[in-house]
Amino acid sequence: MSKVEDFLSKEEEQEIVEAIRVAEKNTSGEIRVHIEKTTSKVPFDRALEVFHELKMNETQLQNGVLFYFAIEDKSFAICGDKGINDVVAADFWDCTKDKMVEQFKAGNFKQGIVDGILNAGEQLKKNFPWSEGDTNELSNEISKG
DSSP: OHHHHHHSOOOHHHHHHHHHHHHHHSOOOOEEEEEESSSSSSSSHHHHHHHHHHTTTGSSTSHHHHEEETTTTTTEEEEEOOOHHHHHHTTHHHHHHHHHHHHHHHTTTHHHHHHHHHHHHHHHHSSSOOOOOOOOSSOSSSOOO
């Protein structure tokens, strides 16, 4: 499976977008998913690049979270902005990744991504609750490279 378009079905993509919508409903935080074929960089370094390309660093409260996947490399990274990283437990992203890897090992890629998104959403809700006037600053659609 080397084509980004074949990694998830249209239905699975919609379920992920819906998970983002649900996770963001109770928070001012922003969550994005980016999928590309491969990277020559360390996944986290590439995730940081994509984070900036998607302008996720421009959210008002610095509370964007990017789930980055390089499918041919079978690697992924979670990149949180300064606002969220300052308030979550030091091992939060590793714990989230571990939950996702459990699903991935069972071949449940969509469910692993959804679980990660909802887990991040819970932390965002706790630390960045939604308030009157909050707008969805970034698209919920999956971006592809």
